[in-house]
Amino acid sequence: MKSLMTAWLAAALLLVSQLAQADLTIEITRGNESATPIAVVPFAGGEELPEDVARVIHDDLERSGYFEPLPRRQMMDQPASADEVRYGDWKALDVRYLVVGSASREGDGYRLRFELMDVSGEKRMLGEVVTADSGELRGAAHYISDQVFEAITDIRGAFSTRIAYVTSQGVGDDMQFALYVADADGHNSQQVLSSREPILSPAWSPDGRKLAYVSFETERPAIYVQELGSGQRARISSFQGINGAPAWSPDGRRLAMSLSKDGQPEIYVMDIGSRDLQRLTNDSAIDTEPSWAPDGRSLLFTSDRSGGPQLYRHDLASGEQKRLTFTGNYNARGRFSPDGEALFLIHRSSEGYQVARQDLESGRLVTLSESRWDESPSVAPNGTMVIFATQQGNSGVLGAVTADGRASFRLPSAQGDVREPAWSPFMN
C-alpha cells in the first residue's frame, strides 16, 4: 500500500514539475475592439502654416477607424522630435503610437519633418522630411498619414486618394446637377461638370485620370468619358433606351454597361478603342450595375431574374452565370473588395437598405452601416473603407464605414444633396 502511495506521489511530483517546466502558453482570447490610441502632436512652428498639418493627420487617422487620436488638451507635453519624447508621459495616457514633427519655411513653400514612435516599445519607427508648396499642405499631410498608417498596419494608406460624387440643388425646373471630384476627406472639391439634367454613376478609370458617367444633358441618358486633366470628353454610348452604369475593366480598355437597346436592360462590354459591343446577358429580366472582378476575368451584376434583385457573377471565359447572394430578398449594387475575396453591396433588411459585406468563400453576409437608406457603396482602393450615399434628414449625404463595420462617419459637404460617390484608385 505504502509503496503504491509512494508511486502515486512520485507520479504527482513528476506531473507538477512537468507542468512547471513545460513551455507555458497562456491563451488571450479577449481584447478591446476599440481603435488604437495614437497622439498626433501639433507640429512645432505649425502656427505659421496656412493649414494645421497635425490636425489633418489626426482627422485622417481617426476616420480610418483604426485609430483613436488623443485630444490635444490631454497632451501634457508637445515634443517636436523623437529625442524630446518622454515615453513615460505617453504611456500614462495609454497612447500606443506618437507622431511628432516640425514645420519651417523653405523658399516659397514649407519643409515638414515628422517622426513616428512606438510608445510601448519605446522605438522610433519612421522619420521623413516632406517639402510642399502652401497649396499642397493638405496633400503633404495626407502623404504623412499614408506613411504612418502603412508603418503601423502594413496596409497602404488611401488618404491621398480622391472621391467623385454628384450633387443636386434646387427643385422642379430649377434643379441643377453637378459632378465633383474631391480629396478622400471631402476637402478641396472641384467641379467637373454642371448640368440642368441628371448626372449618374461616375466611375474612375483604373489610372485615376478619367471618369465615365451617365448624363441626361441631351434629355436622354448617354455614357461619357471625360479626362480630368484637360476636361476633354467623348460620348461613347447613346443607344436608344437606357445607357447606364459604366464600369471600367481593370486594364482600362473596356467599359461594362447596361443597355436596353434590345428590350430589357442587359449587360454589355464595350471595347473603348473600337466601340465594339459584346452582350453578356440575354434574358427577360433586368440586368444592370456591372462591376469587374479585380483580376478582370469575371463581372458582378444585379439581376431580378429570380424575382427580386440579387447579385450574379458572369465568368468571361466560360460565359457561365452564377448567383452569389442568397440572404434576404434584396441584394444589389455589388462591388468587389480589392483582393477579390468579398463583395460590398446594398442589402435590404428589416432595418432598411444598408451597406453589407459578403465573404465569397463562406457566403456569409454582414451588414455594416447603421443608417437605413443607403445607396451606391464604393470601396477604397486599400479595401479598408466603403463610402456610400445615405439620407440625413431630408438631404442626401455621404457616409463611410470600415470594411468590418466597426467605425463609421459622415463626410462634410456644402453642396446640397450628395449622391453616387465613387472612390478613386491609388493615384501615382
Next chain:
Amino acid sequence: MQRLIEGADERVANAQQGQQAANDFIALVRQAVEQSWRIPPNVSSGATAEISVRLGPSGELFVAEISSSSGDSAFDRSAVQAVEAAAPFAELRQLPAGVQRDYRQFNLRFRPGDVR
C-alpha cells in the same frame, strides 16, 4: 521509508500551493494583457499570433517577441503592444521562490474569440 513519504507529502503540498499561486499568476497575466489589448480592425477570423515573453526577476519585461506570426503585421504588433503595456508583472514575486524562475518565460497565444 515513512520519512520519505512524509517528505514527499510535504513536497506535494508545497507543489500544490505553488501550483495555486502559479494559476493565480497566469490568470493575472491573462487579465492584464486582455485589458490592454487593442484588436485592430479587419482581422481575419482565425488569426492567431504567439508572443514569446521573458521576464526579469521582478516581473519586468525583458523580451516580448513574435514566435509565431498571424501573417497580419498589425495584429502581431497589437499583441506585442498589449504585453508591453500590461508589463511589468510584479506579482511574479508573490510566487514561491522556487518556482519564480519557471514563470519568467512563457508564451501568449492571441486568438480573438468573437471578432467578426
